Amino acid sequence: MISIDVWNASVDFPIFDAKTRSLKKKVLGKVGGKIGTDSKVPVIEALHDITLSVKDGDRVGLVGHNGAGKSTLLRLLSGIYEPTRGTARINGRVAPVFDLGVGMDQEISGYENIIIRGLYLGMSRKQMEKRIDDIADFTELGDYLSMPLRTYSTGMRVRLALGVVTSIDPEILLLDEGIGAVDAAFLNKARDRLVDLVRRSGLLVFASHQDDLLLELCTSAIWMDEGRMKMHGSLREVLTAYKGKDPFENVSKETLERLGEAPAMSGD
Numbered sequence: 001m002i003s004i005d006v007w008n009a010s011v012d013f014p015i016f017d018a019k020t021r022s023l024k025k026k027v028l029g030k031v032g033g034k035i036g037t038d039s040k041v042p043v044i045e046a047l048h049d050i051t052l053s054v055k056d057g058d059r060v061g062l063v064g065h066n067g068a069g070k071s072t073l074l075r076l077l078s079g080i081y082e083p084t085r086g087t088a089r090i091n092g093r094v095a096p097v098f099d100l101g102v103g104m105d106q107e108i109s110g111y112e113n114i115i116i117r118g119l120y121l122g123m124s125r126k127q128m129e130k131r132i133d134d135i136a137d138f139t140e141l142g143d144y145l146s147m148p149l150r151t152y153s154t155g156m157r158v159r160l161a162l163g164v165v166t167s168i169d170p171e172i173l174l175l176d177e178g179i180g181a182v183d184a185a186f187l188n189k190a191r192d193r194l195v196d197l198v199r200r201s202g203l204l205v206f207a208s209h210q211d212d213l214l215l216e217l218c219t220s221a222i223w224m225d226e227g228r229m230k231m232h233g234s235l236r237e238v239l240t241a242y243k244g245k246d247p248f249e250n251v252s253k254e255t256l257e258r259l260g261e262a263p264a265m266s267g268d
């Protein structure tokens with residue numbers, strides 16, 4: 001059974017080289033996690049007392065200000081970070097997609113990178129070899145796929161990475177918002193593949209600042225604030241509380257049409 005369970009988990013980052021005296025003034029901004037200064041070494045409490053249970057079929061969006069703890073929570077859910085206190089139990093094969101560029105090698109070709117990146121995301125070489133033509137087609141990179149990655153522009157790298165990421169079959173898919181940061185035209189092309197990817201995956205947790213992508217991919221959401229779970233509910237409910245207005249007010253006509261029977265409307 002695919003699931004992630006977290007009990008009373010906290011993640012602290014001790015900052016050994018911070019200037020403690022100025023931190024003691026505790027001038028806290030709106031963004032960022034909570035900085036504790038009680039001990040000698042300042043500690044950023046990136047996550048505080050998180051209890052959460054997600055299972056097969058869940059499509060969870062993570063929202064919150066910059067530094068609220070979304071990426072740290074994704075890393076906790078993937079097993080990359082161990083909780084400083086509390087427990088996390090992960091059942092299933094995790095595909096962490098935090099940074100599109102991770103797992104890519106500058107010196108090898110686009111084709112070879114497709115295989116390597118696929119292996120990193122939990123696929124086998126054979127599975128990737130079967131998908132390579134489809135990925136190559138999608139990227140529209142043509143002969144560049146035989147050239148080393150260092151000869152690619154940023155946009156070309158994103159095409160390659162997105163081609164691979166959207167070809168995998170993950171049990172647990174953890175997406176960080178970077179995936180939405182590609183140019184709009186290509187994202188439109190990738191959108192159907194993304195939606196398909198999410199459909200194929202057992203469980204999705206997706207951190208994003210983009211309402212339309214959240215509405216398209218998620219049904220429920222968690223609002224993170226200063227490392228705490230401030231709210232957990234249906235996507236529409238949480239976005240309305242977080243933004244102060246119904247997300248459907250600002251969604252483009254095109255997105256609404258694509259959503260059809262908006263999945264978020266039926267979220268629990």
Ligand SMILES: Nc1ncnc2c1ncn2[C@@H]1O[C@H](COP(=O)(O)OP(=O)(O)OP(=O)(O)O)[C@@H](O)[C@H]1O
Nearest residue numbers: 013032033044046065066067068069070071072073
């Ligand atoms: N490796 C690290 N070392 C020290 N502090 C960290 C580290 N990673 C994150 N933090 C701190 O933890 C807090 C939560 O950061 P996190 O990256 O999880 O936020 P986020 O909600 O993903 O933000 P954003 O929307 O800007 O991506 C922030 O205060 C950040 O400064």
